[in-house]
Amino acid sequence: MNTITLTPEIYNDVKAYAVEKHQSVDEFVIALIRTALPKAVNKRKGYKMKKTEELSPILQEILNMPKIGKLDADDINGDKAREEYLKEKLGL
16 A cells, blocks of 8 residues: 655545545545546446436437336337337327
8 A cells, every 4th residue: 555645724624524425534525536637547447327307308318218018028128119209209
C-alpha cells in the first residue's frame, strides 16, 4: 500500500466533504483521482450504461414503450410485440 501525505488543513476539508457525501476519505480521494485520469486509463473499468435522460429522444421513446398484451411463448424478448407496436404507431 502506498501513502499520500496531505496538509492537515486539506485533509480536514476533504474529510468534512466526504462525511457530507456519506463517503470515507479513501472513497472520495479514489473517486477524485479516477475522474482526473485520462479516459484511456478509465476504459479498463468497462462499459458504462448511459442514463435514460442522456439518450436520444427516439431511444427514450423505445425504452418507455408500453407493454401491449401478453407476449407469445416464442417472443421471449418482445421483438414481435415491439414490431407490431412500431408498425401501428408509424402506420406501416
